[in-house]
Amino acid sequence: MSQAILxxxxxxxxxxxxxxxxxxxxxxxxPDKPETTIRGRLYNNLERRFKRVTRGVYMLIDGAALVVQGDGRDLSILDSSSVDGLVTDHPWRDDKSNSGSNRRFDKTYDQTSFRYTLEDFKEKARVLKPGGFLVEVLPAENENNWKYLYEIKCMAEQVGLRFYAKVPWRKGEFVYNTGRKSKNTEDIMFFTKGRARCLRPDVQRGGLMSGTAFMLPTEFDFAPKAPHLRIHQSEKPVELYEAILEAITLPGEVVVDSFAGSGNLGKAAINRGRIAILFELLKENVTKILDNLAPQHSPALL
Known part of the structure; x- marks a missing residue:
């Protein structure tokens, strides 16, 4: 029996x-497993799935996913200052960059792609708790999109979302030969609503200090699935989302994905004991998300 099954x-x-x-x-x-094995499995999964209440007593940190069929730009079903984190990978409109010998999005992407406006960032800031993190997955900067990426930072700043850091996501070994230079990264951009919440251990004075739960790496290095195995054309690795969730939230907290796509943020939330609210506009994608999450969890659909 594997460790995960036990x-x-x-x-x-x-x-x-x-x-x-x-x-x-x-x-x-x-009864088929000795107490020592069970104790070891509990210990190996502390703060991921199980929490120690007192000596020999444990409780479950149970992740969950709620799937909302609707436009993720409209967060009106969420109360103000009710969300611990936002992680989004919006279908960014860039007709020049979204084409080429090995990069061409299909018609459904063309129908749903857009460019952020100031109203989008006002809504993000409204639902996010003070100190909470907004994480935007964005394309690597190029000759076509550099001005839009700058505008995103400016719009965020206007609504009180401070730029925190940018970390490249390295997509394994595959290289895309499009545009003026070869590429195999996207950018993960972190913002905070005001001063960042206190998640990082203060090794000198004890307690916690402002910032992510750990020093962000020089890059996130997680290979995506092969194209023929993906259920969504811009699907991100579950492991990437797990790393982000561990950095910006605590077990039991709520994180929102406004453009769920494959629903992999929901899988990561379940794995890490978070609660994910996943918005997806297209009905066919909602069905895929529910199927994707079903092996781990019975997701709720709103």
Missing amino acids: AERIAEVMRRSGRAVTIKEISNHI
């Missing part, structure tokens, strides 16, 4: 109980 069996015991449980209780429901 961890899921332990989680199911806790889920059925609906409360914190002892290692002895878990062992009674999984």
